[in-house]
Amino acid sequence: MALALAPLEEHPFLRGLSPAQVKAIACEVREESFPAGALLLREGDEARTLFLLRTGRVSLELNIPGQGPRQLESLKGGDILGLSWLFPPYRWHLDARAVEPVEVFALDAACLRGPSPEHPVLEPALAMRLVRQLYERLERVRMQRLDLYKGGA
């Protein structure tokens, strides 16, 4: 028997928020599946979704002319994917490809970023969670840039 996937409010990114906060953040949410090899987002396309990964693994890729795609980081169930909807011009900066079958919650960015009559500001609880995700990702990128494994006897 397949295990039931956790509901939206139990995703690590949203865990601990009140029902009202979850409702405000996820006013439009879809459950989506991607087979291995499928692109969840493509560089240059319009960025209008925050993905909450539920299961599976996704690779962030950058296509380098003459070299082809390079994998930059893996994300997995419990992580979030896609932040380019936060700022103009709202275009994805990377590709994201399912390395294995992936299940996601896809949240409509229009609910997230405001301002709108219904959502005048970015929800503070959401903002803090996004900052934390960005900070952790920044730390990982710094470590990768150090090229730690280059030397040593």
Next chain:
Amino acid sequence: MSTGALSTAQPMAPVPLRVRSLRRESADTFTVSLDVSGRPGGFPFQPGQFNMLYALGVGEVPISISGDPGRPGELLHTIRVVGSVTEALRRVGRGGWMGVRGPYGRPWPLEEARGLDVVVVAGGLGLAPLRSVILHLLRHREAYGRVSLLVGARSPEGLLYRRELARWGKDPRLKVLITVDQAGPEWKEHVGVVPALLRDMALDASRTVALMCGPEVMMRFTVRELERLGVPDTRIHLSLERNMKCAVGFCGHCQLVPFFVCKDGPVLPYDRLRPFLHVREV
């Protein structure tokens, strides 16, 4: 600590051993097998110990023993070419001679770890001194709880022991997670830093011991993640690399405040290391 497999009466005198074979691991790294068939009992060692390898007429370097402690008839070292001595060691072909002193150093606390879950964390060449740990754990598998191996490398091509890693990855007695800093589209494992792999682990911090070897920055970040997960610092063990020259605590080149890394280490628990790892210019 030394088990005294070679002469303890003349601790600075290397013993010549013939090279049985050389195997290329990556572009700059190779594994050398030294012939100890003429020695009664072979070359016993404990996982985590190292030898001083002498390239005749060039110099000496400390190199971890990467072989199977259950097979003392085979003496293996994995060496990365980073300077004139290691380059000279690479040039010693099959049938040539290397000088050997050892084994030296405090080993991994595998007796203390009995009955516990063991998380082995290796970065880059740090997998070499941990290979002997994995082989020991597999040989005595029933004595330990869950065993996990987390490996980080610069790229898929930079991974050591690739065939063995693939075999271990299929072994149900062992959970293997591998990550690289960058990869092409054909790579199906993780991409990113080693500490991020710990997020995939359902660790029971109350019964976990962590054994770690790799670049010191990687270890510092990994320790932080282990502490966040609740693993006590008395059960986090690091293997350090310092400028080891005499290997027996005489010369002081490898001194890290109160420790001689060659004699008190290279494996030390984090609760003893903590005050010194973040101090600059020690």
